[in-house]
Amino acid sequence: xxxxxxxxxxxxxxxxxxxxxxxxxxxxxxxxxxxxxxxxxxxxxxxxxxxxxxxxxxxxxxxxxxxxxxxxxxxxxxxxxxxxxxxxxxxxxxxxxxxxxxxxxxxxxxxxxxxxxx
Amino acid sequence: xxxxxxxxxxxxxxxxxxxxxxxxxxxxxxxxxxxxxxxxxxxxxxxxxxxxxxxxxxxxxxxxxxxxxxxxxxxxxxxxxxxxxxxxxxxxxxxxxxxxxxxxxxxxxxxxxxxxxx
DNA sequence: AGTAGCAGCTAGGAAAATAGAAGCGACCAG
DNA sequence: CTGGTCGCTTCTATTTTCCTAGCTGCTACT
Numbered sequence: 001x002x003x004x005x006x007x008x009x010x011x012x013x014x015x016x017x018x019x020x021x022x023x024x025x026x027x028x029x030x031x032x033x034x035x036x037x038x039x040x041x042x043x044x045x046x047x048x049x050x051x052x053x054x055x056x057x058x059x060x061x062x063x064x065x066x067x068x069x070x071x072x073x074x075x076x077x078x079x080x081x082x083x084x085x086x087x088x089x090x091x092x093x094x095x096x097x098x099x100x101x102x103x104x105x106x107x108x109x110x111x112x113x114x115x116x117x118x
Numbered sequence: 119x120x121x122x123x124x125x126x127x128x129x130x131x132x133x134x135x136x137x138x139x140x141x142x143x144x145x146x147x148x149x150x151x152x153x154x155x156x157x158x159x160x161x162x163x164x165x166x167x168x169x170x171x172x173x174x175x176x177x178x179x180x181x182x183x184x185x186x187x188x189x190x191x192x193x194x195x196x197x198x199x200x201x202x203x204x205x206x207x208x209x210x211x212x213x214x215x216x217x218x219x220x221x222x223x224x225x226x227x228x229x230x231x232x233x234x235x236x
Numbered sequence: 237a238g239t240a241g242c243a244g245c246t247a248g249g250a251a252a253a254t255a256g257a258a259g260c261g262a263c264c265a266g
Numbered sequence: 267c268t269g270g271t272c273g274c275t276t277c278t279a280t281t282t283t284c285c286t287a288g289c290t291g292c293t294a295c296t
Contacts, residue, residue, distance in 0.1 A: 018156040020227035021220060028223075029147025031284070038136040048242055058285055063244060072231070084293050087243065094230045101222040102139060105146070108219050109138035112212045113190070149254070165273050176255050181274060202263055205273065 027068050032057050034102065036065050037091070040075060041099065044090035074098065145186050150175045152220065154183050155209070158193060159217060162208035192216065 027033055032054065039045060039053050051062055066089060069075040074095035080086040091099075145151055150172065157163060157171050169180055184207060187193040192213035198204040209217075 018153045018224075020231065021152045021156065021224045023231055024223050024227035025147055025152055029143055034139045034143055035136045038139065046242075047244070058287095059244070060246080060286090061284060064284095084241095085243075097230060098223075098226050101219060101226050104219040104222055105142050105216075106136075106139045108216050109142035112215060113138065113141055166271075174255095176257090177274070178256085178276080179254060182253090202271095203273080 027072060030065065030068070032061060032065050033069065036062070036069065037074070037095065037098070037102065040089060040091050040095070044078075044088040046086065046088050050089070069095070145190060148183065148186070150179060150183050151187065154180070154187065155192070155213065155216070155220065158207060158209050158213070162196075162206040164204065164206050168207070187213070 035054055035057075036050065039050055045053070047062070047066070050066075051057065051059060054062070057065075066075065066077070070077050070089075072094075073092055075089050076092045078088055078090070080088070153172055153175070154168065157168055163171070165180070165184070168184075169175065169177060172180070175183075184193065184195070188195050188207075190212075191210055193207050194210050196206055196208070198206070
């Protein structure tokens with residue numbers, strides 16, 4: 001039986017929750033996104049503050065990530081036009097809603113991915 | 119008070135669960151990884167079968183993803199040396215352990231990321 | 237004044253990830 | 267024998283991603 005009617009189990013086989021998953025990973029998978037979200041978790045932070053806290057990310061990339069996250073509505077950018085203009089980013093509700101999922105992956109990683117492994 | 123001693127809240131500010139998270143995303147974030155895992159969820163599948171089911175992925179990339187996943191112990195590669203050599207991939211326990219997390223992200227994406235949005 | 241911090245953006249190029257096509261050995265049906 | 271399937275691997279071209287480095291403008295401390 002090399003000719004099992006492949007009329008099913010093809011495109012329909014996957015496509016369960018993958019479309020959504022793919023879209024999520026399209027930006028969650030970017031190099032610093034998760035870290036940025038992690039740094040924002042404790043509370044609001046300014047650009048330079050994040051830059052320092054993360055350490056190793058360039059302004060341009062940080063700026064990109066922050067923009068993407070803002071576009072997706074995961075973080076909010078607030079400008080305080082006081083004499084010294086100040087800006088701070090913080091998680092939105094949508095962003096917070098993602099935290100549990102991130103935690104779960106993090107937990108899984110700790111349990112199943114020893115850091116010593118290649 | 120522009121000089122709040124920044125001696126704290128710097129490097130230590132993030133680095134909570136991010137190291138693990140980053141490692142997880144280092145391969146979960148790759149373009150087809152999540153989809154492959156999703157396709158493997160229902161049960162074992164052969165290379166060509168996956169290729170067809172996913173549709174849009176090239177052999178080379180699929181091969182890569184499968185190798186990475188196998189290395190990480192998320193999927194198992196079994197060879198059946200029967201007369202017609204057959205190979206099939208399937209999720210390991212470690213791989214299955216990740217499913218709930220993936221589901222959670224998927225759910226989050228469905229709820230907070232309308233596909234119509236940019 | 238001079239120095240230093242904050243908030244970003246832009247340019248340019250190196251590096252990495254992808255897609256797509258082709259090739260190889262085996263096997264099975266006609 | 268010929269054609270089609272399976273399971274990959276290798277090669278190249280293109281796209282995407284990331285990092286380095288510099289720059290503008292404003293405020294505040296010394």
